[in-house]
Each structure stands twice: as C-alpha cells, then as structure tokens.
Amino acid sequence: MENNPTYVEHSENPVETAGTQGEDIVAQSMKLPPDLATLSAILQDKEQKTLRNFIVDGIFKPNMGFEHPESKLIQQYSFNGLTNGRPLDCGIIVVAGESGSGKSMTINKLFEDDNLCAVSDESSQTTEVTKYIKKLLVTDVGPPQISADLVFVDVPGSLDSDRTNETGNFAKILQFRNGYKSLKKRGLPIYMRSIGLRDEVFSNTVLFTFNAPNTRMKGKDTGFVKSLQILKKQNLVDNKHPNLILVGTHAAGLGLKPEKYIQNTNRIQKLVKELVLENVGINDVPVVFVENLPEDFNLDKPGDFFLLPDDSLNHANLLQEMFNLFTKTNDTLCRLLVSWYFSPTCPDRDDDPEVDTENESIELGVEAAEQLKEINQLMMDLNIGVKPIPSETVQDETHRGTQTVKAATEVKDTKAQSPTTAASPTATIAIIQPTTRIGMSSAGITTAKQTPTNESSCFPSWTRIVTKTGPKFMHELQVGEHLITMTHNGGQRWSQCYGFAHHDSNRVSKFLKLRLSNGYTLTVTExxxxxxxxxxxxxxxxxxxxxxxxxVLFCQNGFVNIIKIGEEICSGVYCPLTTDGTLLADGVLVTCYADTDNFHLAHAAFAPLRIWYKLTGSSGTIGEGGIHKYAKSLMKIRNCFMPAKLQ
Structure with missing residues (x-):
C-alpha cells in the first residue's frame, strides 16, 4: 500500500458545505477506503478521531457520531463490511458452478451483453479466473457521490468436460481467493475480533449455477454433489453470514405448463437445499431458477423481463434474491451498487467493463499448500482424473526459504488409489516431503469430515473465550493458557487449559444455537x-x-434465559480441557465435557491426564479424527461397560 493513499477524487470545482468560507470542502465524489490503514487516515483527517472511535460509534451509534459528509457515508456503507466480513470499498459477485451449467451466459444476461463471455453448449469455455469490473459513480447519494467498482468474477467450472484440469482450476481459484486485494484477511487485532469484527473477507455473494433439469443430482457420485464438495473446499462460501445463492439454469426444461413447472421447481428446490446443507453446511440456501435462452421457448415478455411458466420474472427473480441476501447480511454497500447498476437510469451500464484475467501473484502459507493437496486427494476420492498443474504456474521460491509456498504446486500423475507426493524442486518440497501421503485415504470422502459427525465435539471455532492475554476465539486457544471461569457462588478465577479432548479445524458437526435473553448466542453440540x-x-x-x-444458564453477569433453540451445521470443533473442568464460553458458564450427564465422574476420569500435564508439561497427542487418544480410550471403556452413557 502507498504511504499516502488517494481516497477522494476532488472535482475541478468542488462544492463547499454550507457555512462560512474556509470550512471543510466536500468533494463531488469519493472512493470508500479499501483497508483499515486508509480508513484510519480518513477518520484522523476528517474527524480527528481514531479507528477505535469509529468502531465504537458504528456499534453503539449507527449513522451517528460523525459530522463530515464523507465520514458519514463511510460509516453507512463501509462499517458493516467490518462486521459481516465483506469488502469495504467494492462489491464482488462470484459466479461458480458445474462446468457447462451456464455460468458465463448468466453473466452475459446480467450485463445484457451476449458477447461478453465466450459460451458453448458442449463444454466449459472458462479456463481462467476472469474479473469483469464495472466502474460506477452512484449519483443518488451524497454529496459526495460514491465512486466504486462492481466486480463480476467468472471462475472455471468444476468437473471440466475432460475431467483432467480440476487441480489446476482449483489452484487458480485459490490464487484469486487468497490474492485478490479486496478479499485478503485484514489482520485485525484481538480486541477488534473480540467485539465481533471479522478478520476474514468473503465476496458479497456467490452465484452457484447448476443444470436444473438434471434428473441425477442425489448421490455421492453425482456431478452436482461433487461440485458442491469442491465449492466447500474453495473457501468462497461464508458459513457464518451465508453469501451463497443456487441458480438453476435451463429452467424452461422443467416444463412450460405452469402446474408441471411449479411441481418440478418445488421438488428440485427442496432437494438442492438438502444437498447444500449436507455438503456445504448452509441451511435454507436460496434457490432461483432462470432461463438464459427464453426466446427459444417463446416465453412471454410483457415488459423488460421474460415471464417464466410460474409468472416470475426471468433474471429479475435472481436480482431480487440478491437484494434479499444483502438485506439479510446487512450488506449496505453491495445492495447500493447492485441497485444502482441495474436501475434503468444508470449511465454506467453502457460502458464496457474492464476485463482482468491476470493471475494473482501471491505467496501463501503452508495452510494454502495443504488445501491444494487436499483438493488433489478429493479429486481422486471422487474418481475425477487429475493431471499436473501447468509448469508456468509454479515459480521458483527457493530464495524465499521454507516458510512460505506458492499457491500452485506441481502434482504428479497418479491413480485414484495411490498416495500422491509433491514433485517440485523448490522450497515447496522441503515443507511437503515430511508427509508423503497427501490428504485423505481413498475412503476418506465417506468419513465424518464430509458429513456431520455424531462424535463429541463441543464448540465451534468462533466461540469467544477470555484468556490472561485478552479475548480470543476458541480456535486461537493454546495449551497452557489460562481461561476465565466461575465458581458456583459467582466468583471468577483463572483455569489452565491442559489439553483438548477434541481439536479438528476441518470436522463438520451439527450444533445447537441457543439464543439468549441478553442478545447473545451460545453454540454447542447436542x-x-x-x-x-x-x-x-x-x-x-x-x-x-x-x-x-x-x-436458565449461569453467565458472567448473573443469569440468562434461553429464548430460542435452533440448529446449524458448521466446520471446526474444539473441546478444551481446563483444570476446573469449566470455562466461560461466549460469557456463559459451561463444562468441558460431552456425552455424559455426570460432571463429577467425567472430571474424575480426566484426573490422570491433569496429573500427567503437571508432571511433564505435555498433554499427549491428538489422535485420529481430532480426538485425544486418552479421551478415545475413555470412550471405548464407557462403551464396553456403560454403553448408553455415563451415569
């Protein structure tokens, strides 16, 4: 980032605010801040306030607390991006889906330019991550008016026609996901994350297209299910504030008679929702049906849009579902940009978009390399052929050391049942070689990591805890740290974490969401x-x-009632063990144990592990499935002698 970022575009004749001459000038147009550093500079310049002031006012005084018009617009349109994990200065719409399902044509129809993206009836035409950038000047806000980009991203379809490019396509998508400037992690300090601001940034929405008339969607070997599993691995979907919309194309193929069309769409919608919940972890995903070739079926067009057989407006129904999503996620900026772009009076619609197919040149951590290895193994487990990533995507990083790797890693040709090894003569190999087997076994796709587990799990990764070093999320907790807990008489004390009974960032589980009378939510396994x-x-x-x-639950400030109980499928499960056997999770006093209703027996059962930790400073190792070997042994003993549950 430049030392002095330019965030305001002043016109030649700026408009002065009302008041005496010499007061601050309001630009005719402005750009929203792309990152926290720029945001902080603007606040200091316009308001003489800190970023902390902005965050506090954004939480407790929405649309209040700022005087300068530019600051007010930033508070109205950028602040929500900090809390819901969305870009601060632009709108990003990713179009993904199964190869040949009509992704590119859907973009063409939205842009009303049939020649924008290459399309084919037989195979996928998208071989690179392509960004179509519309430069917008929103004139119905302000002054000042907002200048921002609306970006449509066309990614390579999953399950390519020859099914040999999956690993290479995934590498390109991974480079985009981790390298695109507006989607990079923000690096927030702990105090910001502890009050609800999100470090990870997702696109405003992901439109996932599928062939609606496809009669074979259910089953682990179907292309649709495989595509959903690949989508999950691409980390494009936000499970906390869902940004996913399923778009069923070729809708006219479901029947031109209203009764048959409605019957088929209702059936498919129900099935798709079930499969998305099972494979992606999103509950009640929006499902929309569109026909990209309405003229071929002589559909009526009484106005600007064609009518589908159920009298819904073709493609307008997709726009409406996007607006509904933006409202649900409190995404004020993208709602503004999409509403402006698709309004009849928007002058920017006639301008050609900037087209960017350049791959992001980035360095990624070991986690990204592991993602790439996992997707390669996933392709094998799904019986999808793979071939090496093109050599030009692999760059020599030997001089960079062994702490970082490139997103693209060469992978040898391999049979589906054989282990895969890395084959790069660079720093990448130094990291990957210690583990010669990549990803899951050939049967891995049927393990609990792909479907909700019934094993003890306890808390999701985003559960908030308080340690001596400050607030943290559960996935940040380290063995040896001290957590806040409470005594039964209401006093507070520190309790040391001596290990984890369950620790698996990839495990998918079903959780109960307990909405509390104090406005917070506690999420635990059943x-x-x-x-x-x-x-x-x-x-x-x-x-x-x-x-x-x-x-009634016991919380940090007294007692709190459970007012609503729901369910949610999430990835990442953690069960910390503390010396007291209790901790404060999201401000609520809870135990460290699961699959029992006898706290004292469970706490006594873990006494040997606590003693071992005090003597050696080690809590042992996490075994298969992310479960501690000692906890696994206790479960086996319990199943032998008390098969129902501990009493």
Missing amino acids: DHLMIICNEVDVLKYKTARYIKEGD
Whole structure:
C-alpha cells in the first residue's frame, strides 16, 4: 500500500458545505477506503478521531457520531463490511458452478451483453479466473457521490468436460481467493475480533449455477454433489453470514405448463437445499431458477423481463434474491451498487467493463499448500482424473526459504488409489516431503469430515473465550493458557487449559444455537454437558439435547434465559480441557465435557491426564479424527461397560 493513499477524487470545482468560507470542502465524489490503514487516515483527517472511535460509534451509534459528509457515508456503507466480513470499498459477485451449467451466459444476461463471455453448449469455455469490473459513480447519494467498482468474477467450472484440469482450476481459484486485494484477511487485532469484527473477507455473494433439469443430482457420485464438495473446499462460501445463492439454469426444461413447472421447481428446490446443507453446511440456501435462452421457448415478455411458466420474472427473480441476501447480511454497500447498476437510469451500464484475467501473484502459507493437496486427494476420492498443474504456474521460491509456498504446486500423475507426493524442486518440497501421503485415504470422502459427525465435539471455532492475554476465539486457544471461569457462588478465577479432548479445524458437526435473553448466542453440540440453574437457584447438569426454551444458564453477569433453540451445521470443533473442568464460553458458564450427564465422574476420569500435564508439561497427542487418544480410550471403556452413557 502507498504511504499516502488517494481516497477522494476532488472535482475541478468542488462544492463547499454550507457555512462560512474556509470550512471543510466536500468533494463531488469519493472512493470508500479499501483497508483499515486508509480508513484510519480518513477518520484522523476528517474527524480527528481514531479507528477505535469509529468502531465504537458504528456499534453503539449507527449513522451517528460523525459530522463530515464523507465520514458519514463511510460509516453507512463501509462499517458493516467490518462486521459481516465483506469488502469495504467494492462489491464482488462470484459466479461458480458445474462446468457447462451456464455460468458465463448468466453473466452475459446480467450485463445484457451476449458477447461478453465466450459460451458453448458442449463444454466449459472458462479456463481462467476472469474479473469483469464495472466502474460506477452512484449519483443518488451524497454529496459526495460514491465512486466504486462492481466486480463480476467468472471462475472455471468444476468437473471440466475432460475431467483432467480440476487441480489446476482449483489452484487458480485459490490464487484469486487468497490474492485478490479486496478479499485478503485484514489482520485485525484481538480486541477488534473480540467485539465481533471479522478478520476474514468473503465476496458479497456467490452465484452457484447448476443444470436444473438434471434428473441425477442425489448421490455421492453425482456431478452436482461433487461440485458442491469442491465449492466447500474453495473457501468462497461464508458459513457464518451465508453469501451463497443456487441458480438453476435451463429452467424452461422443467416444463412450460405452469402446474408441471411449479411441481418440478418445488421438488428440485427442496432437494438442492438438502444437498447444500449436507455438503456445504448452509441451511435454507436460496434457490432461483432462470432461463438464459427464453426466446427459444417463446416465453412471454410483457415488459423488460421474460415471464417464466410460474409468472416470475426471468433474471429479475435472481436480482431480487440478491437484494434479499444483502438485506439479510446487512450488506449496505453491495445492495447500493447492485441497485444502482441495474436501475434503468444508470449511465454506467453502457460502458464496457474492464476485463482482468491476470493471475494473482501471491505467496501463501503452508495452510494454502495443504488445501491444494487436499483438493488433489478429493479429486481422486471422487474418481475425477487429475493431471499436473501447468509448469508456468509454479515459480521458483527457493530464495524465499521454507516458510512460505506458492499457491500452485506441481502434482504428479497418479491413480485414484495411490498416495500422491509433491514433485517440485523448490522450497515447496522441503515443507511437503515430511508427509508423503497427501490428504485423505481413498475412503476418506465417506468419513465424518464430509458429513456431520455424531462424535463429541463441543464448540465451534468462533466461540469467544477470555484468556490472561485478552479475548480470543476458541480456535486461537493454546495449551497452557489460562481461561476465565466461575465458581458456583459467582466468583471468577483463572483455569489452565491442559489439553483438548477434541481439536479438528476441518470436522463438520451439527450444533445447537441457543439464543439468549441478553442478545447473545451460545453454540454447542447436542451432547455437550450444560450447567442449568433450577427454580431455587441450584446449579445442575443437563445434556444440551435435553435443554428447552426458558431454561436458565449461569453467565458472567448473573443469569440468562434461553429464548430460542435452533440448529446449524458448521466446520471446526474444539473441546478444551481446563483444570476446573469449566470455562466461560461466549460469557456463559459451561463444562468441558460431552456425552455424559455426570460432571463429577467425567472430571474424575480426566484426573490422570491433569496429573500427567503437571508432571511433564505435555498433554499427549491428538489422535485420529481430532480426538485425544486418552479421551478415545475413555470412550471405548464407557462403551464396553456403560454403553448408553455415563451415569
């Protein structure tokens, strides 16, 4: 980033604000800040306030607390991006889907330019990640008016026609996901993340296209299910604030008679929602049906849009679903940009978009290399052929050392049942060689990592805890750190984390979402042992699956009621073990144990592990499935002697 970023485009004749001459000048147009450094500079310049002031005012005084018109627009349109994990200065719409399902044609129809993207009826035409950038000047806000980009991203389709380019395509998408400037992690300090600001940034929406008349969608070997599993690995979908919309193309093939069309769309919509929940972890995903060739079916066009057989407006229904999504995620900026671009009076629609197919030149951490290895193994487990990533995508990083690797890693040709090894004579090999087997086994796709597990799991990764070094998310907790917990009489104390009974960032589990009367939500697995307060203020223990609305929990500031109970499928499961056997999770006192309703017996069962940690400073190792070997042994003993549950 430049030392003095230019974030305001002043006109030759700027308009002065009302007041005496010499007061601050309001530009006719402005650009929103792309990052926190630029945002901080603007606030200091315009308001003489810090970034911390901006965040506090954004949370507790929405649309208040700032005087300068530019600051007010930033607060209105950029602040929500900090909390919902969206870009601060632009709108990004990613179009993905199964190869040949009509991704590129859908973009053409949205842009009303049939020649913009190359299309084919027989195979995928998208071989690179291509960005179509529309430069917008939103004139119905301000002054000042907002200058921003609306970016459509066409990514290579999954399951290419010859099914040999999957690993290479994934590498390109991974480079875009981790390298595009507006989607990079923000590097937020702990105090910002602890109050709800998000470090990871996702595109505003992902439109995933599929062939609606496809009669074979259900089943682990179907192309649709495989495409969803690949989408999950691409990290384009936000599971916390879902940004995914499923777009069923070739809608006219579902029947031109209204009764048949409605019957088919209802059936497919229900099936798609189930498969997305199972394979991606998004509940109740929006599903829209469009016909990209309405003229071929003589569909009526009474106005600007063709009518589908159920009288819905073709492609306008997709725009409406996007608006609904932006409203649900409080995405004020992208809602503004999409609404402006697709309005009849937008002058920018006639301008050709900038087309960018240049690959992002980036360095990625070891985690990204592991992602690439996992997707290669996933392709093998899905019986999809793979071939080496083109050599030009691999750059020599020997001089960079062994701490970072490139997104593209050469992979040898291999049979589906054979282990895969890296074959790059660069620093990459120094990192990958210690583990010669890549990803899952040939049967890995059927393991619990791909479907919700029934094993003890406890908390998702984003659960908030408080340590001696400050607030953290659960996935940041390290063995040896001290966490805040509470005594039964309401006092607070530190309790040391001596290990994890379960620690798996990739595990997918079903969680219960407990909405509390204080406005917060506690998320736990249904087998987690909860601490409940009964009518006479006596604490007792109850498995989460048996709690009900109205039950009282013990929290940091007293007592709190459960007002609603829901379910959610999430990835990442953690079960920390503390010396007290309890901790404060999202401000609520909970136990460290699951799959039991006897706290004292469970705490006693882990005493040998606590003693071992005090003597050696080691808590042992995490075994298969992310479960501690000692915890696994306890589970086996329990299953032998008390198969129902610990009493």
